[in-house]
Amino acid sequence: MARIIAGVGSSHVPAIGAAIDNGRTEEPYWKRVFSGFEHSKEWMEKTKPDVAIVVYNDHASAFSVDIIPTFALGCAAEFPPADEGWGPRPVPVVKGHPALASHIAQSVILDEFDITVVNKMEVDHGLTVPLNLLFGSPKEWPCPVIPLAVNVVMYPPPTGHRCFMLGRAIRKALASYPEDLRVVIFGTGGMSHQISGPRAGLINSKFDKAFLDNLTKSPKKVMSIPHIEYMREAGAEGIEMVMWLIMRGALDDDIEEVYRFYTVPASNTAVGHIILENKRRAAKAAKKGKRPAVGKKPGAGKHKRAAARANHRNVRRGK
Amino acid sequence: MARTNPTAGVEHDYDDIPGTFVFDAEKSRQGYHLNMFCMSLMKDENRKAFKADEAAYLQKFPMTREQREAILKRHWNRMLELGGNIYFTAKLGATDGLSFQQVAAIMTGSTQQDYAEMMLKGGRSVEGNRSKSKNEKPGKKPVNKQSKKSSKKRG
Numbered sequence: 001m002a003r004i005i006a007g008v009g010s011s012h013v014p015a016i017g018a019a020i021d022n023g024r025t026e027e028p029y030w031k032r033v034f035s036g037f038e039h040s041k042e043w044m045e046k047t048k049p050d051v052a053i054v055v056y057n058d059h060a061s062a063f064s065v066d067i068i069p070t071f072a073l074g075c076a077a078e079f080p081p082a083d084e085g086w087g088p089r090p091v092p093v094v095k096g097h098p099a100l101a102s103h104i105a106q107s108v109i110l111d112e113f114d115i116t117v118v119n120k121m122e123v124d125h126g127l128t129v130p131l132n133l134l135f136g137s138p139k140e141w142p143c144p145v146i147p148l149a150v151n152v153v154m155y156p157p158p159t160g161h162r163c164f165m166l167g168r169a170i171r172k173a174l175a176s177y178p179e180d181l182r183v184v185i186f187g188t189g190g191m192s193h194q195i196s197g198p199r200a201g202l203i204n205s206k207f208d209k210a211f212l213d214n215l216t217k218s219p220k221k222v223m224s225i226p227h228i229e230y231m232r233e234a235g236a237e238g239i240e241m242v243m244w245l246i247m248r249g250a251l252d253d254d255i256e257e258v259y260r261f262y263t264v265p266a267s268n269t270a271v272g273h274i275i276l277e278n279k280r281r282a283a284k285a286a287k288k289g290k291r292p293a294v295g296k297k298p299g300a301g302k303h304k305r306a307a308a309r310a311n312h313r314n315v316r317r318g319k
Numbered sequence: 320m321a322r323t324n325p326t327a328g329v330e331h332d333y334d335d336i337p338g339t340f341v342f343d344a345e346k347s348r349q350g351y352h353l354n355m356f357c358m359s360l361m362k363d364e365n366r367k368a369f370k371a372d373e374a375a376y377l378q379k380f381p382m383t384r385e386q387r388e389a390i391l392k393r394h395w396n397r398m399l400e401l402g403g404n405i406y407f408t409a410k411l412g413a414t415d416g417l418s419f420q421q422v423a424a425i426m427t428g429s430t431q432q433d434y435a436e437m438m439l440k441g442g443r444s445v446e447g448n449r450s451k452s453k454n455e456k457p458g459k460k461p462v463n464k465q466s467k468k469s470s471k472k473r474g
Binding site: 014015059060061064065066068083084085086153154155156192193194195196197198199200201202203204205207227228231232233236237264265267268270 | 332333336337338339340341342343344347350351354355357358360361396399404405406407409410413414418419420422423424426427428434437438439441442443444445448449450
């Protein structure tokens with residue numbers, strides 16, 4: 001079975017992508033932002049997931065106002081970077097995982113999440129900036145990526161509760177996938193910011209910090225934040241933080257916050273970042289080294305037992 | 320267009336947020352052509368055609384007179400009011416060589432420098448910016464609670 005081992009929350013500010021693409025990461029303004037992700041890149045390097053699911057929103061790149069899907073799952077084999085008006089970002093083409101993605105789509109639809117299946121899609125900074133922040137700038141992304149685009153551009157986006165429950169449904173879908181895969185799920189966007197209208201520039205660090213605290217310890221509190229509160233407290237565009245709840249919903253109840261970073265600003269936005277590990281994995285990591293090296297894969301015992309049962313049956317039948 | 324719109328004038332809780340145009344399903348309908356015009360600017364040849372003769376280029380999109388005027392005069396807030404969405408109008412900004420932050424600065428009525436400085440100092444405070452009604456009761460309560468909690472946890 002495939003399973004979620006950890007969740008990553010991260011802002012996806014376009015100016016962060018521009019700073020990477022234009023070689024400005026060493027400037028003091030940007031260094032302050034990028035230094036917060038150094039540890040995360042090391043963590044990702046060690047974690048080596050088999051697949052990443054990235055929950056993000058499209059910013060009028062793949063979807064215009066012609067079609068506005070609430071949840072759209074990328075099932076294609078690859079997703080080229082979109083031209084957002086300055087030419088496509090110079091980042092690798094994102095390779096998908098069509099088999100797992102379509103398995104998830106089928107499973108969550110039967111679980112009553114009527115998501116849109118997307119077999120052709122370009123991806124914008126909403127997806128590629130968090131990949132850069134966690135994987136750096138490699139020639140190829142180190143693992144397949146399944147994009148899950150959420151509408152947060154047109155009001156109303158899905159509720160926080162709905163997002164959380166979709167995360168739960170994704171977790172369930174992974175459990176019935178035949179191959180053993182270790183999956184990291186990203187929730188991206190935010191944190192507090194408003195980029196439109198005379199109130200642009202709004203930042204609410206208190207709101208953001210409470211959001212991060214509760215995301216780990218009391219997700220129910222975060223789930224029940226109404227849209228009006230996001231918009232009033234965290235800015236009109238701050239509402240995109242609902243996407244983090246898909247990530248949280250896909251994790252176990254019992255999780256460990258292994259890293260957090262927060263800084264203001266990157267352009268117009270408060271940058272927030274968190275890494276949450278399922279306790280099962282955290283416990284395993286802690287035990288690592290103490291455990292004697294056995295050349296046994298998890299689940300090998302199960303197969304052995306099954307083989308023994310079959311053998312026993314055969315013996316009884318006189319084969 | 321001649322038909323009256325039964326949802327026009329319906330009040331929403333978010334109408335009370337100051338300095339904010341919420342892009343909802345109604346605005347999405349109203350601003351469809353304006354936003355599709357902005358979308359067309361993702362292609363270089365369209366950007367060139369627009370720059371060569373803005374008014375003529377806009378004729379390709381069946382917008383209202385007000386919408387066309389707002390675009391030609393670069394009235395960024397007015398575009399949002401008339402159904403534009405910031406992620407789309409930002410493409411017009413990009414065509415003009417403006418970054419998201421520069422467009423944001425114009426919408427707030429401040430200079431780019433003042434705006435950037437405000438952001439470096441932690442951004443626009445939510446205090447006094449939650450509600451159009453003066454007493455600000457709707458937003459203040461939850462945040463006071465949250466701030467107490469987070470300071471406890473941090474302490």
